[in-house]
Amino acid sequence: MKKFDVIIIGAGPAGIITGTTAKTAYPEKSILMFKEEEKGLVPCGIPYVFHALNGVEQNMMGPKPFIDMGGEVITDKVVDVDVKNSTLKTESGQEFAFEKLVFATGSKVMVPTFIPGYDLENVFYIKKSFNYIKNLFEVLQTKKDIVVIGGGFIGAEVAEQLALHPDKRITLVESEEYCFSKAFSRDLSIIATKALSETKVKVITSTRVEELKDSNGIATSVMLNTGETIACDAVIMAIGYRPNTELAQKAGLELNKRGAIKVDNYERTEFQNICAVGDCSQTTGFLTGRSDTVMLASTATAEARVLGHNLFGVKIRKTFNGTIAVFSTEINGLAMAAAGVNESNAKAANIKIVSAQFSDFDTHPAVFKNTSALTLKLFASPCDGSILGGEVWGGRTAGEIINTISLAIQKGVSVFELISYQIGSHPLLTAAPTKTLLIKAAEKIIEIIESNKACDKTKNA
Numbered sequence: 433m434k435k436f437d438v439i440i441i442g443a444g445p446a447g448i449i450t451g452t453t454a455k456t457a458y459p460e461k462s463i464l465m466f467k468e469e470e471k472g473l474v475p476c477g478i479p480y481v482f483h484a485l486n487g488v489e490q491n492m493m494g495p496k497p498f499i500d501m502g503g504e505v506i507t508d509k510v511v512d513v514d515v516k517n518s519t520l521k522t523e524s525g526q527e528f529a530f531e532k533l534v535f536a537t538g539s540k541v542m543v544p545t546f547i548p549g550y551d552l553e554n555v556f557y558i559k560k561s562f563n564y565i566k567n568l569f570e571v572l573q574t575k576k577d578i579v580v581i582g583g584g585f586i587g588a589e590v591a592e593q594l595a596l597h598p599d600k601r602i603t604l605v606e607s608e609e610y611c612f613s614k615a616f617s618r619d620l621s622i623i624a625t626k627a628l629s630e631t632k633v634k635v636i637t638s639t640r641v642e643e644l645k646d647s648n649g650i651a652t653s654v655m656l657n658t659g660e661t662i663a664c665d666a667v668i669m670a671i672g673y674r675p676n677t678e679l680a681q682k683a684g685l686e687l688n689k690r691g692a693i694k695v696d697n698y699e700r701t702e703f704q705n706i707c708a709v710g711d712c713s714q715t716t717g718f719l720t721g722r723s724d725t726v727m728l729a730s731t732a733t734a735e736a737r738v739l740g741h742n743l744f745g746v747k748i749r750k751t752f753n754g755t756i757a758v759f760s761t762e763i764n765g766l767a768m769a770a771a772g773v774n775e776s777n778a779k780a781a782n783i784k785i786v787s788a789q790f791s792d793f794d795t796h797p798a799v800f801k802n803t804s805a806l807t808l809k810l811f812a813s814p815c816d817g818s819i820l821g822g823e824v825w826g827g828r829t830a831g832e833i834i835n836t837i838s839l840a841i842q843k844g845v846s847v848f849e850l851i852s853y854q855i856g857s858h859p860l861l862t863a864a865p866t867k868t869l870l871i872k873a874a875e876k877i878i879e880i881i882e883s884n885k886a887c888d889k890t891k892n893a
Contacts (some may be wrong), residue, residue, distance in 0.1 A: 435465040438743060439520065441510050441679070442536030443467035443495045444475065444560070446710025447734035450534055451498040453740025462506045464528065465495055471562040475729055478558055479589035481569055485598045485690040488566045506792070511812045512618035512668035513683035515703055517713075530862045532705050535680050535693060536736070539711035544581075548650050549644025552651040555641040558586050558826070573847035579654045580604045581641050583611030587670030588628055590856050592763055595632035596738055603634045603662055605641055605654070613758040614732075615808075620823050673727055675712045688714045688723050697750050699739040707736045707743070708778045718754030718841070719773060719820060720781045726757045726870045760831045769834035772821030772841045773811050788876030796857075796864035806830065808845070808869035810837070812877050817846040829862075834871065850874035 438454060440447045443465055451465050473481075477491040481577035486492050495505050509523040541557040544550050554575075556568050558810045567746040572578070576599060580591040582690045583606030595602040604611075610621035611628055629635045636656070645666060675692040676687075685701050685708070686694045692715070693708035700707050700855045701827035710732035741748045760889060778785045789809035790800075804827025822837035824830035838851070850871055857865040 433519065433527050433529050436504075437461040438463040438532045438534065439528060439530040439532045440465045440536055441520075441536075442538055442710070442712075443472055444538045444732070444734045445493075445538035445729040446538070447534070447867065448493075448495050448498055449733045449736035449820075450536060450709055450740045451495065451503050452501060453737050454743050455498065456500040456742060457741045459502070461744075461826065462507065463498075463502075464530075465498060466506055466508060466510050466522070467495070467504075467505070469508045469562050470507050473560060473562050473565060475560050478565055479586060479593050481565055481593075482590060483593040487569060488562060490561070510679060511717065513660065513679065513684050513790070515685075518705060521567065530705075532707070534621075535685075535706070535708040535893035536710050537676040537679060537712045537713055540676045541669070542650070542672045542674050544669060544671055547641055547644065549646060550669070551639070551653060552644055552646045552667075554651045554665060555647050555669065557646060557866045558590060558671050561568075563623055572666060574693065575600070577601050577664045578666045578668060579662055580668045580670055581654075582607065582638065582670035582672070583614065583625075583628075583635070584614060584670065584672065585759065587668075588612065588624075588672060588763060589667060589761060591633045592628060592631050602632065603654075603664075604628070604654065605639055605662075606635070606637045606680075607640045609638050611635070611637065612761075612768075613776065615757070616777050617772050617823060619775075619809075620768060621768065621776075621826060623825060624761075624763060627766045627768075631764045658735065659739070669884050673711065675727075675814070677712050678709065680712065689724055690714070690725055692723075697705055697753070698746060699744050708737055709832060715755040717752075717781075718756050719783060721754065722781075724755055724757070726755045728757070728759070730758060731755055731891075755839050756841055758834060760834060762828070765827045766825060767830040768825040769830045769858070770821070770823045771834050772819075772836040772893055774809075774821050774823060775811075778811070780819075782812055783820070785811045786877055786880050787811045789881065790867075790869050790874050790876065791826075791861050792867045792869060792872075794829045795861070796859050796867075800860060804828070804879075806833075806863065806869055808833065808873050809879060810870070810873040812847050812874075812881075814881060817848050818848075818882055819845050819847065819874075829883055835869065847874035847877045851878075 472493045474493045478806040592605040597748045610625045612624045613621045640657040643655045699709045711727040715724045758771040791807040795803045806826035809823045819840045
């Protein structure tokens with residue numbers, strides 16, 4: 433039985449970054465990675481397979497950087513882990529021993545068994561599987577009337593991409609009042625839903641799917657709680673993902689109430705030699721300190737870098753104490769991004785906030801080709817002005833501006849500090865230095881705090 437210093441189960445973003453970081457930090461260590469399919473996909477790029485990328489080949493991802501650094505990779509499924517003896521078995525019958533084991537098994541699609549017909553033929557899911565998505569891409573070439581169930585990021589993006597095919601009629605059904613409501617504030621959710629509705633997608637919100645009807649086991653229509661029935665020749669379920677932790681549970685690892693592997697601040701489980709990282713491991717909200725369900729490649733890789741450096745003892749202190757959740761998307765040419773707290777999730781968590789927004793353009797003067805309008809909304813504490821969240825929408829620079837806001841949240845920057853925020857500007861690349869969106873929004877919040885004594889008011893509320 434061959435033994436490795438580290439074995440990583442999973443070759444998604446969390447697994448790959450854990451592997452490359454560990455090989456950088458501990459080049460002398462032997463590290464083996466298991467993956468279940470020969471080829472992998474960039475998870476966030478899956479919706480664009482159906483039009484913009486025109487196939488899975490342009491969205492491939494694999495552990496080549498890890499292999500180039502001396503890591504070993506085996507395509508096989510791990511079916512059993514013996515925690516006591518530090519060994520594992522694979523589907524092909526191979527056995528391996530390890531000093532350290534990392535679960536990076538990712539997430540699996542949520543299957544709505546509560547909807548009759550969920551398992552009919554022509555009902556599909558957006559699985560993070562190269563082979564499955566390749567087959568789905570080919571199957572959907574012949575489908576004309578497609579119903580997408582779920583108006584989160586994946587559902588909306590898949591619907592938008594499919595609707596770009598002139599021969600297809602796409603309907604999206606969302607149970608909430610607006611799409612993207614779990615990530616965006618109500619205001620931005622309204623904007624996002626409107627952007628999606630202005631494509632060829634027929635968007636139906638505040639509506640539940642009651643049942644999928646069939647003919648000879650093949651889905652033919654979707655019945656809604658309104659009584660309406662939508663004829664279709666394919667249904668795509670996009671209602672979310674859950675941690676892929678069956679193997680970990682079988683091995684005896686403790687799961688939290690959300691089904692994720694319990695880990696400490698450095699991704700370590702209750703077993704000294706076993707860690708878990710990415711979608712399969714638990715996350716904690718940065719402000720609430722409560723268990724969260726953020727499943728993003730960006731979050732997974734941040735965790736993986738911390739784990740990779742600290743696999744054999746803490747060398748680099750983890751500098752974030754909770755998951756911020758940074759989201760971004762583009763629908764019908766409108767880029768939208770969010771990080772941290774907004775009015776919707778702040779209310780649910782009983783967090784007091786003040787907010788302000790500012791709009792301008794991403795060039796100066798705003799007459800250049802490809803200039804886009806931008807709006808930035810900032811959320812902060814009414815007591816000390818610390819930045820708790822933000823949203824940006826308009827041009828594509830929104831995607832990087834939200835990353836700046838995320839860093840400000842993570843480092844505890846206040847709106848008062850942003851007044852002296854030193855920036856670089858250029859007519860073709862940024863808003864005018866006299867109207868930097870982040871600074872202008874911060875100034876507005878300072879006005880609210882100082883003139884209305886917002887902290888005192890919330891204390892007495």
